[in-house]
Amino acid sequence: MVNPNIRIVPERDVAAAARLARANPGQGVAAIYNQAGAGYAAYADGDPHQLFAFDGPHAYADRCLWEVLDAKLVALRAAGRCEIRILDAGCGPGTWLRRLVTRAHSLGFSRISARGFDIAGAQVERARLLSRDLSDLPEVALTFEVADLCDRLPENDKSVDLTICLYSVLSHLEVIRLPWIARELARVTRGFFVATVRPIGSPPSVFVDTVENAQQFRQDNILDRCRVELCDGRCFTMNIHLFSASELRGYFAHDFEIETLRGLDLFHSRFALDPRWNPLVPALADDQFDSELSRIEDAYGASPRFMEHAAHLLLVAHRPVATSERWAS
Ligand SMILES: C[S@@+](CC[C@H](N)C(=O)[O-])C[C@H]1O[C@@H](n2cnc3c(N)ncnc32)[C@H](O)[C@@H]1O
Numbered sequence: 001m002v003n004p005n006i007r008i009v010p011e012r013d014v015a016a017a018a019r020l021a022r023a024n025p026g027q028g029v030a031a032i033y034n035q036a037g038a039g040y041a042a043y044a045d046g047d048p049h050q051l052f053a054f055d056g057p058h059a060y061a062d063r064c065l066w067e068v069l070d071a072k073l074v075a076l077r078a079a080g081r082c083e084i085r086i087l088d089a090g091c092g093p094g095t096w097l098r099r100l101v102t103r104a105h106s107l108g109f110s111r112i113s114a115r116g117f118d119i120a121g122a123q124v125e126r127a128r129l130l131s132r133d134l135s136d137l138p139e140v141a142l143t144f145e146v147a148d149l150c151d152r153l154p155e156n157d158k159s160v161d162l163t164i165c166l167y168s169v170l171s172h173l174e175v176i177r178l179p180w181i182a183r184e185l186a187r188v189t190r191g192f193f194v195a196t197v198r199p200i201g202s203p204p205s206v207f208v209d210t211v212e213n214a215q216q217f218r219q220d221n222i223l224d225r226c227r228v229e230l231c232d233g234r235c236f237t238m239n240i241h242l243f244s245a246s247e248l249r250g251y252f253a254h255d256f257e258i259e260t261l262r263g264l265d266l267f268h269s270r271f272a273l274d275p276r277w278n279p280l281v282p283a284l285a286d287d288q289f290d291s292e293l294s295r296i297e298d299a300y301g302a303s304p305r306f307m308e309h310a311a312h313l314l315l316v317a318h319r320p321v322a323t324s325e326r327w328a329s
Contacts, residue, residue, distance in 0.1 A: 027119075028239070030119040030120045030121070031236075032236045033119075033120035033122065034123070035208075038126075040092075040209075041092070043209060044095070045095035045167075046058075052099070054066065058265070058269075060269070061311060064265075064297075068194060069096075069100060069162070073104055076161055077107045077108065082110045084104055084162070086101070086112070086115075087114075087153075087155060087160045087164070087188065087189075088115070088164050089164070089169060090149060091124070092120075093130065094116050094126070097116040098127075098130065098131050101114050101131075105134075105137060110139055111141075112142075113141045114140070114142045115145065115155075116143070116144045116145075117145045117147035118144075119146065119149070128144045131144065149165075149181055150181065153185075157187055157188065158188070158189070158190035158321070159188055159190065160190060160191065161191035163193045164193075166196050167312070168196070168312075169195075171240055171242070171243070172238065179251060186252070186255030189256075189319055192317070193318065193319075195252075196312040196313060197313050199245065199308040199312070200221075201308040202312070206230070212276075213230055214229065217229070219240060224239055225240070243313060244308060245261055248261065248313055252317055257319075257320045258315065259318060262302040262307055263300070264312040264313070265297070265312060266296075266297055268297065
């Protein structure tokens with residue numbers, strides 16, 4: 001009997017998608033994220049209705065990343081800033097920008113301007129739907145738009161206090177474009193810049209779903225292309241570039257001062273219990289073990305020998321401007 005949930009993609013559609021991906025990598029990626037489905041937001045960032053639960057498959061990395069982002073908001077507010085402008089490049093379903101706007105509001109910023117954009121229209125649509133409550137707040141001007149990071153950004157020079165580009169947006173771009181894109185992100189940023197990408201030694205990912213839901217995948221690191229066949233019959237080929245730490249630093253060091261370059265999640269995912277193998281081993285899942293893992297994450301995350309083996313590489317940077325200029329409202 002045919003399972004009605006499984007959609008077999010006709011061979012001609014696969015070929016057409018592959019042609020589109022080759023001719024225009026941006027549109028190829030957009031098509032893939034447009035078809036990612038309603039469950040994608042929860043897979044990517046945790047329950048989209050519980051913004052601060054950090055309960056998704058990437059929970060440990062998400063919590064570490066949030067600590068970094070939260071600290072930047074707190075620092076701006078503590079320095080007396082009342083207004084803030086935030087930009088999320090490749091926002092996906094918008095969860096991170098919603099987190100930032102929610103927190104900025106609770107910190108008492110009186111004017112919060114925030115723009116998220118993504119090349120995938122379905123993701124932007126989802127972000128808009130999920131953010132309606134925030135957009136209604138009088139202090140908040142929040143927009144989500146369809147746009148390509150390879151195009152010039154509409155923001156003015158040095159107008160953004162916090163620019164984020166999270167979870168592999170940069171990994172989907174053509175390497176040849178990265179120097180220009182890094183300069184463009186720097187041009188509009190007057191405050192902080194935070195990005196994560198997939199490093200060269202990271203465990204595999206198929207980006208739109210868990211690796212377990214992939215029947216097979218093959219990453220070609222010469223062409224930066226990954227061919228994926230999901231268990232539900234979807235097949236696609238997408239641009240994926242894996243970064244070395246020095247390469248990532250190289251793109252941004254010209255215009256930013258790098259505060260942090262480190263691996264995120266070297267040990268937590270690898271030590272996580274797999275319920276398909278051994279579902280009930282509470283003795284192995286205690287808090288002490290968890291805090292030991294965090295201790296070794298701290299010890300090895302910034303180690304040059306280890307950081308490229310993490311699930312993500314985290315780069316935190318700021319524009320090297322005079323203090324008075326940076327904190328001026
Ligand atoms: C793994 S998702 C991460 C989404 C979001 N940053 C998050 O953390 O939830 C990568 C996103 O990059 C977007 N993307 C890829 N290439 C892009 C481009 N050229 N311009 C804008 N967005 C792009 C994809 O559509 C996708 O939503």
